[in-house]
Amino acid sequence: MTTVAVKTATTKPATMAQALNRAMRDAMAEDPAVHVMGEDVGALGGVFRITDGLAKEFGEDRCTDTPLAEAGILGAAVGMAMYGLRPVVEMQFDAFAYPAFEQLISHVAKMRNRTRGAMPLPITIRVPYGGGIGGVEHHCDSSEAYYVATPGLTVVTPATVEDAYGLLRASIASDDPVIFLEPKRLYWSKSDWSPEAPAAVPGIGKALVRRTGTSATLITYGPSLPVCMEAAEAARQEGWDLEVVDLRSLVPFDEETVVASVRRTGRAVVVHESGGFGGPGAEIAARVTERCFHHLEAPVLRVTGFDIPYPPPMLEKHHLPGVDRILDTVARLQWEN
Amino acid sequence: MTVQELPGAGASHRSTPPPAWRPRTDAAPLLPDPEPYRVLGTPAADRLDPELMRRCYAELVRGRRYNAQATALTRQGRLAVYPSTVGQEACEIAAAMVLEEQDWLFPSYRDTLAAVARGLDPVQALTLLRGDWHTGYDPREHRIAPLSTPLATQLPHAVGLAHAARLRGDDVVALAMVGDGGTSEGDFHEAMNFAAVWQAPVVFLVQNNGFAISVPLAKQTAAPTLAHKAVGYGMPGRLVDGNDIAAMHEVLSEAVRRARSGGGPTMIEAVTYRIEAHTNADDATRYRGDAEVEAWKAHDPIELLERELTARGLLDEAGIKAAKDAAETMAAELRDAMNAEPVLDPMDLFENVYAEQTGRLREQAAMLRAELDAAEQEEGDGS
Ligand SMILES: Cc1ncc(C[n+]2csc(CCOP(=O)(O)OP(=O)(O)O)c2C)c(N)n1
Numbered sequence: 001m002t003t004v005a006v007k008t009a010t011t012k013p014a015t016m017a018q019a020l021n022r023a024m025r026d027a028m029a030e031d032p033a034v035h036v037m038g039e040d041v042g043a044l045g046g047v048f049r050i051t052d053g054l055a056k057e058f059g060e061d062r063c064t065d066t067p068l069a070e071a072g073i074l075g076a077a078v079g080m081a082m083y084g085l086r087p088v089v090e091m092q093f094d095a096f097a098y099p100a101f102e103q104l105i106s107h108v109a110k111m112r113n114r115t116r117g118a119m120p121l122p123i124t125i126r127v128p129y130g131g132g133i134g135g136v137e138h139h140c141d142s143s144e145a146y147y148v149a150t151p152g153l154t155v156v157t158p159a160t161v162e163d164a165y166g167l168l169r170a171s172i173a174s175d176d177p178v179i180f181l182e183p184k185r186l187y188w189s190k191s192d193w194s195p196e197a198p199a200a201v202p203g204i205g206k207a208l209v210r211r212t213g214t215s216a217t218l219i220t221y222g223p224s225l226p227v228c229m230e231a232a233e234a235a236r237q238e239g240w241d242l243e244v245v246d247l248r249s250l251v252p253f254d255e256e257t258v259v260a261s262v263r264r265t266g267r268a269v270v271v272h273e274s275g276g277f278g279g280p281g282a283e284i285a286a287r288v289t290e291r292c293f294h295h296l297e298a299p300v301l302r303v304t305g306f307d308i309p310y311p312p313p314m315l316e317k318h319h320l321p322g323v324d325r326i327l328d329t330v331a332r333l334q335w336e337n
Numbered sequence: 338m339t340v341q342e343l344p345g346a347g348a349s350h351r352s353t354p355p356p357a358w359r360p361r362t363d364a365a366p367l368l369p370d371p372e373p374y375r376v377l378g379t380p381a382a383d384r385l386d387p388e389l390m391r392r393c394y395a396e397l398v399r400g401r402r403y404n405a406q407a408t409a410l411t412r413q414g415r416l417a418v419y420p421s422t423v424g425q426e427a428c429e430i431a432a433a434m435v436l437e438e439q440d441w442l443f444p445s446y447r448d449t450l451a452a453v454a455r456g457l458d459p460v461q462a463l464t465l466l467r468g469d470w471h472t473g474y475d476p477r478e479h480r481i482a483p484l485s486t487p488l489a490t491q492l493p494h495a496v497g498l499a500h501a502a503r504l505r506g507d508d509v510v511a512l513a514m515v516g517d518g519g520t521s522e523g524d525f526h527e528a529m530n531f532a533a534v535w536q537a538p539v540v541f542l543v544q545n546n547g548f549a550i551s552v553p554l555a556k557q558t559a560a561p562t563l564a565h566k567a568v569g570y571g572m573p574g575r576l577v578d579g580n581d582i583a584a585m586h587e588v589l590s591e592a593v594r595r596a597r598s599g600g601g602p603t604m605i606e607a608v609t610y611r612i613e614a615h616t617n618a619d620d621a622t623r624y625r626g627d628a629e630v631e632a633w634k635a636h637d638p639i640e641l642l643e644r645e646l647t648a649r650g651l652l653d654e655a656g657i658k659a660a661k662d663a664a665e666t667m668a669a670e671l672r673d674a675m676n677a678e679p680v681l682d683p684m685d686l687f688e689n690v691y692a693e694q695t696g697r698l699r700e701q702a703a704m705l706r707a708e709l710d711a712a713e714q715e716e717g718d719g720s
Contacts, residue, residue, distance in 0.1 A: 035504075061504055067534055072527030075493020079511075082482070082494060083501035102524070106487045107494070114471035114483050117689040151690055175692045205695075252695040 013190035023168035038090030070100035109152030132185035142274030157181035159225035166201030183223035207254035213243035216267035276304035298335030369564035376583035402664035424612035431585035492528030518549020538596035567604035579607030
């Protein structure tokens with residue numbers, strides 16, 4: 001390719017919300033088996049407008065307002081997938097997916113295994129998750145630990161506009177059920193991504209080094225990626241050159257990229273919003289310790305949300321991992337017995 | 338106290354609700370009959386189709402024998418568990434008989450017999466209960482969903498599948514089975530509601546066999562009948578004698594026809610009885626008396642049909658013997674097949690969790706492989 005960049009009208013910054021919407025539109029246009037369903041996804045376009053215009057473009061049979069019943073939505077999606085459709089289910093908010101957990105764990109996650117591969121379920125379950133938007137209780141849970149603990153589920157979460165499009169396309173194309181966690185506070189984050197010519201991104205199961213560095217690795221995903229990038233910038237003044245790894249996919253977990261990074265830097269901090277006890281960071285820290293023990297200059301540390309029910313909005317800033325807490329933790333990596 | 342007598346509810350404050358508040362459907366045609374619908378032993382039996390009834394008879398006898406054989410296999414330790422359907426054979430068999438080849442059956446954990454009656458190889462049907470795998474067959478090949486252990490969870494699947502088929506323009510009906518206890522689950526409600534709102538071609542068959550393990554129907558619901566529940570969703574509820582295979586066949590056929598012709602879902606409550614214990618692990622004497630069981634034994638589905646058919650000269654000794662002989666042959670074949678040890682490969686544990694094995698699973702598979710090899714080595718050394 002030449003280096004001449006042709007600027008078109010599409011250079012207007014695009015949001016993650018638009019990228020997600022575009023991903024569904026393109027998937028629906030390409031494959032008539034793709035059906036979007038959930039509460040308020042039709043005329044309203046979803047409470048976050050992620051499904052905006054889909055019902056109008058593809059009809060109510062392809063983008064369906066369902067009755068208000070999460071187990072019913074996911075259970076019906078199971079039957080639809082059994083018949084060869086590829087349902088894309090919207091769970092309105094993280095905590096409202098819980099009524100569907102029985103369907104999720106007993107059927108969605110296990111159908112391929114139960115039927116010895118005869119009946120895979122290509123269902124994408126979109127879950128807006130996480131805090132930082134001033135939502136009241138039951139609107140800000142980081143529920144990824146429940147999902148990653150369930151064999152049979154693929155769990156991905158984009159942190160960039162590009163990934164929102166690319167990972168959602170990959171999820172819809174996957175023959176396995178995918179929990180697609182949408183960091184709702186990044187819905188309105190922008191980039192130069194072009195909805196007209198979406199660039200290809202690495203698929204599910206690949207982590208990406210978003211910033212190279214030499215002093216320590218921050219391992220993170222979803223809503224905490226921008227926080228970690230900011231922390232890495234700020235750390236420069238303290239003399240720390242931080243590498244930042246964006247997991248993108250929690251299951252499968254790209255151990256190789258993470259291990260390679262930590263072996264380079266010798267230090268690691270895992271950062272996520274969900275609680276620390278039994279959270280994904282515990283698993284990652286254990287794994288990194290097993291594989292990088294002789295390269296580590298300090299124990300693997302974690303910066304996570306507290307082990308508390310999600311706090312009321314006026315207190316959430318104390319709960320969520322922020323730049324200062326990350327920097328304080330990085331400082332503790334200067335390990336002296 | 339009536340509503341009118343409540344403070345502040347005086348007639349002067351009343352106004353007619355706006356149109357949106359008027360009932361959307363006339364409830365009367367949806368309501369079940371007060372008594373379970375019966376054919377055998379009633380004048381309605383005059384119109385029985387002799388050929389169909391003789392087939393029903395043979396299937397019932399085979400079904401009873403299947404139940405006996407599966408229970409015996411449990412006692413021999415060949416099956417981990419078997420939830421018997423003795424007494425409920427008419428429901429199980431009629432459910433399978435009314436479906437066309439392209440239709441789908443969504444059985445609950447108790448409905449192995451329905452799957453077998455639909456034509457599934459009994460050994461494949463018993464894989465789950467033997468314990469060598471979860472589902473012993475390809476659901477798409479037989480159009481039988483995996484037997485569902487979590488109660489009522491298969492009902493929304495039936496709705497989704499039927500809905501998908503209709504969207505594709507395919508002539509497919511889904512028949513979903515659930516017990517009386519299962520009707521208390523949220524998934525039952527959600528499935529009924531989705532089916533009615535979507536007008537999905539689904540038939541819900543509730544087998545009210547009196548108990549959910551030990552809990553009697555009276556402690557399960559305060560509804561007049563389970564069939565009444567249908568009305569609240571806007572679909573017809575039908576109450577039928579579940580031991581009367583002619584009535585079952587008729588009511589189920591009508592519901593399937595309705596679904597097939599775009600008329601939407603129907604819910605059927607079959608009133609029947611579980612003659613044997615919940616499973617071999619259950620002690621039924623703790624929650625019910627012999628008199629009740631004996632009374633139901635006198636209302637046996639096979640005897641009901643046999644009496645009707647012999648009285649009408651549609652079945653003779655030779656016919657009865659032929660049915661019994663065929664059932665014996667089936668039982669002998671089943672015994673032989675089940676007495677063969679299944680060949681299991683522990684490495685299968687890591688298959689079909691994902692389309693592509695994750696690194697983690699590959700690692701764990703290697704660990705098990707090494708353990709198996711070491712064990713084999715040891716065995717070799719020891720001999
Ligand atoms: C969700 C769920 N809860 C509990 C159980 C345990 N369980 C298995 S069978 C059963 C009773 C079911 O009764 P009913 O629905 O009437 O069906 P029946 O056994 O009479 O066929 C119970 C409680 C289960 N399988 N699934």
